Amino acid sequence: MNLIQQRLSVPVIKVPQGRLGMWILIAGELVIFGGLIACYLLSRLRYPEWAEQAAHTSTFFGALNTVVLLTSSFTIVKAHEAALKKELTKVTIYMSATIIGGLAFLVNKSIEYTNEIHHGFTFSSPQLQESGNYVGSLFWSFYYLMTGLHATHVVIGMIIMTVILIQARKGKNLHRVELAGIYWHMVDLIWIFLFPLLYIAK
């Protein structure tokens, strides 16, 4: 028996490997964000004065980004559907749309960050600290940490999807489109939590 036959005779594969691995990865990721959100919530309950800092975040940009992310999640689902039917052009179109969605999210985010930095709300906010508003500066530390970590995941997702797109365009590894989709939904889900916590609750 040669090695290839031997591999084929590895008996039981119950769930597609990648999908199972991705779900376990997501479970691990959610605990990281869960820990961070728990820390934020505890501080938020302790400092009602954070409401005035939260008022400086732009609900408009936050809502726009929510729409952008949700739409990109929709397109990746369409891409997955097309991948199941092996319609390569559709896969290419929908995956590109998702990547562009991610890009739009980041552009929005950077406009937002620029505005906030211009108003003196930076990561450790020296302006607020000099005026004695230390608690306020802590809000911005959390804000940048949480959105920044989320944005990092958006960037990672875009890189993954670009790699998968290059393969899927030629019909290779089409099952990976689904994995990108699962990951992207997680990114979306985390944003659904961050948006009300940081933008709406004022």
Next chain:
Amino acid sequence: MSDTLHKKSFFRKYLFSTDHKVIGMQYTITGLFMAAVGGFLAYVFRYNLAYPGDHIPLFGELGAQQYNSFVTCHGMIMVFWVAMPILLAGFGNFLIPTMIGTDDMAFPILNMMSFWIFLLSTIVLLASFFVPGGAFGGGWTMYPPLSAGGYTNPNPDFFKAFFSGASLMILAVALEFVAMLMGGINFLVTTINKRTKGMTPFRIPLVVWFINIATIIFMFSVGPLVAGAVMLLFDITVGTGFYDPARGGDPVLFQHLFWFFGHPEVYVLLLPAVGAIGEILSVFSRKPLFAYKTIIYLALLSAILSVVVWAHHQFVAGIDPRMATFFSVGTIIISIPFAGIFLSYMATLWGGSIRFTVPMMWALGFIGTFLVGGLTGLFLGSNAFDIYAHDTYFVVAHFHYTLFPVVFFGFFAAFYFWFPKFVGKNLNPALGKIHFWCTTVFFNGTFFLLFFNGLGGQHRRINDFSLFSNVVKEPYITFEKIATISAICLILSQFIFLYNFVTSAVRGKKAVKNPWDANTIEWVADSPPPHGNFNPYPEVFRGPYDYSLPGEESDFIPQNVPHTNENIPVLKVKLSVS
């Protein structure tokens, strides 16, 4: 390896290998190397404690700040760079694919990357010894404000702050977590997905169950600390105030995040070792493991309990006394599942025809020494006693009595047991026995007397006790010296192991397929298993512990042997009282 179909260059085969056995070996060797580093650090500061200010052979003089660095790094290294790679990654990589009967991990390349990220983390940690100011010296728990430089400078210079002992240590720990998370995904997916035909959940050997439970605990408790470590890193490098009380932050928050992971971590280390001990006890008492399913349920129960007891490390950190009661009770309750597991192990021994081989001696030694650690844990779990004993040598002795048996007795038991399988050579049993007795005697000599020093009031983070007249008196001074001399002998006796390891691996006698007459299916493969492990893949027909079944000719029936007589109930052999 008889690997003619799969010729690869030296680099692909031994360095950038995707084979789970090579990766397991890489993890184990790195872990042992780091154990040598951690052991050397222990030797240096133990020497300093017994003979403060003396010139230390092979090192020189130890300054106060250096002492702090060494103690901190000893703790860090032993937990994250010795115990984790050996017990979780090493055991997992060697045992999971071979014991469930498959060729390799589910994601071999991810597995390889996991090791290389781990190696990078090792290098970052070792590099932290050579930055200005030396390695971090604020205790292995990295509590702020000490780890964040005391918040004296709200606008730190990024590069200077980044290349400091504290931030490099946090970075190294973070990288190590990434490596172990990648390994963890592999372990779970492999066990869920790649079991051989007939390997139903309750035919999986105990150690594989336990490694997976440990992985689950690790993966689902480490997240908050990852977030907490990132926050601490920003506090150090960019001057945020997440943990600075003067700026609205909360240093106790870090303690919660740290121990939310840090306590389950104890069980992450404990479970793989306890699982391996269970395998060994069953094989060498020639009896089915007593209450196999119950042990698994108890381990799952302890896994759940382990994430709700963390604040017992913080009884003196100013937490609410009502909360302290909750955590005391939880901590003491967690001893119930473990008492259950260890009583089942006793019941496995009862009435068995025990073979005193080297792995069996280590397994029994594990139970004896771990018992002391477990029982003193009950003392410390109680809020009232902990406030008195907190941060004394009582605590130090307690956690060395838990972690040393787990990491070293557990590892050595497994090492002497599986070495013939995975290296394909026999070890020298006489040297193994000498190694066992030296280690056991000197280990107890090192740590047992420290319980009394701790109760006498010796604080654990002081490099020179001559300023504290209440503890610089007999018998504590003598105890200190006995502990140090024992520690040095303990380290020296590991050279017996090293000698045995190297000479046996190079010119030991070739091992047979199943030297211990064991049942689990890794013993069906060749010794050492070739690339792909099995040819053909075994089909599993029975549970892993069919020893001494009544009415059978042989006293062991490997898992891949079909039932011949359907009337014999499997795994329902009653505890025989002879």
